[in-house]
Amino acid sequence: MSRKLDRATSAIDVVIIGAGVVGCAIARELSRYEVRVVVCEAAAEAGQGGASKANTGILHAGYDPLPGTLMARLCVRGNALYDRICADLGIQIVRNGTLVVAMSVEERSHLDELLQRGLANGVSGMRVLTRDELLALEPRLNPKADSALFAGTGGTVEPYEVTIVLAENAAVNGVEFLFESPVRGIRSVRGSWEVAIDRRILQTRFIVNAAGLFADDISAMAGAGDFTLYPRRGEYVLIENQLDYEVHRPVFQVPTTRGKGIVVSRTVDGTIIAGPTADDGDDKESTATTTDGLARTLAGARRSVPMLDSRHVIAQFVGNRAVMKERDDFLIEIGAPRFVNVAGIKSPGLTAAPAIAEYVVGLLGEEGLKLRKNVDFVAENATEMLFRCCSAEQQERMIAGDPSFGRIVCRCECVTEGDVVRAIRRPAGARTVDGVKFRTRAGMGRCQAGFCEPRVVDILARELTSSALAVTKCGPGSEILVGNLRPEGGHNA
Ligand SMILES: Cc1cc2nc3c(=O)[nH]c(=O)nc-3n(C[C@H](O)[C@H](O)[C@H](O)COP(=O)(O)OP(=O)(O)OC[C@H]3O[C@@H](n4cnc5c(N)ncnc54)[C@H](O)[C@@H]3O)c2cc1C
Structure with a gap:
């Protein structure tokens, strides 16, 4: 039996709540070890639920936080880690x-x-x-x-790109992502935790609370510390x-x-x-x-x-x-046995994320998580250059190999059908129109999706074998089409 199958069938070691840049960085860092990690995310995709898709995208040097704070230390360390991460993951x-x-x-x-x-x-x-x-x-x-x-x-950097790519690499290395899975309750049962999501209850030994602005609610659910965001x-x-x-x-x-x-x-x-x-x-x-x-x-x-x-x-x-009432620093500490709060991660949280991940894995180790190296860990993501980033010769070869690279979906940003299909088929790949946008830039140009949106909806429906009516912008409640103009489903409106 392969090591990957072992990991998939074994009990959960760590549940991470939240797939923002911090949760995804922690997930990837943990995937360097032989631990089974499940990420529960309320939103439809990584990086769609909170601050990680809506910030300035600056890698801060570290002159801003007060000396001696965790923020200062992790900002400077995180900044330094970005060159390696970006080189490995093609960010x-x-x-x-x-x-x-x-x-x-x-x-x-x-x-x-x-x-x-x-x-x-x-x-x-x-x-x-x-x-x-x-x-x-x-x-x-x-x-x-x-x-x-x-x-x-x-x-x-592009903050959403960092988040998505970290999630995809964590998935390649065996981390399981449960999207549209908001955590509704947590309780401690005989040395382990039960985490209630909509469809099931997960049993895990360790929890990492990386729920962004909602980390105070998650901590309160577990009785793991009282703070307000x-x-x-x-x-x-x-x-x-x-x-x-x-x-x-x-x-x-x-x-x-x-x-x-x-x-x-x-x-x-x-x-x-x-x-x-x-x-x-x-x-x-x-x-x-x-x-x-x-x-x-x-x-x-x-x-x-x-x-x-x-x-x-x-x-x-x-x-x-996510501003914390009680302190002006990151709060990253054990809130209850085998429960780590990662809260108050305001700016420079994007910069600090890789260092936060290292720090959290260290805390989990101190709490008793066995950290045996995963010898199958793959640091790099398979290189899949977008069509517009390729040379003319490469583009010709791509079209010859797969004609869908010859069909332009987004004119403003020169995104092809082949690019969109790849974005959907990757591990932890795109499930929504925004997911395609953040992976390919389709819809980010001057016309703001006027031309490409219907085409992206069609490709998503085809690839996910769902109806175009079920395709959303960014998860349930953001459906794009309301019905068929013709009963037999000829044209969507
Ligand atoms: C305006 C602004 C500008 C910024 N500029 C910068 C910058 O230039 N450089 C920089 O370094 N940092 C910057 N930051 C900070 C940075 O964006 C954040 O520190 C970082 O994105 C926080 O990531 P996170 O993963 O902790 O939170 P989030 O990205 O908010 O992720 C938390 C996730 O938890 C999920 N979640 C919440 N509740 C639940 C639940 N019950 N169950 C399951 N999932 C749940 C949410 O859906 C969300 O996806 C900025 C922040 C803001 C808001």
């Missing part, structure tokens, strides 16, 4: 530094504070730039800028890149007590992103954008890049930070 990464811009002599003193903090946290490659040096690096910035802190180890909304705009306001790296303003201010940055795919606002609320699930948020984001962004033009706005979105 796009741009590491050309970040800037914090001071607009006045008064603000300049804050740069020195950040520099000292960064040095205390062990961040390398930082220096303060004069106005001329800054404008040579980023000519479209406000000419009234005074100076800036440059942090060379900063960079950008509330959402701090952050609104963003995505803007078509134009020469007049092109930036090449994240440009921060001097931070305040409420956060790092409005950032103007460039995603790894070249779109300009501006945001986030910072508004405390109590609705953890509210992701509706507002005209007020749009106005404040643009006004804040224009402080750094005056030429930003609202006529080129492509899309708006909201991400909710």
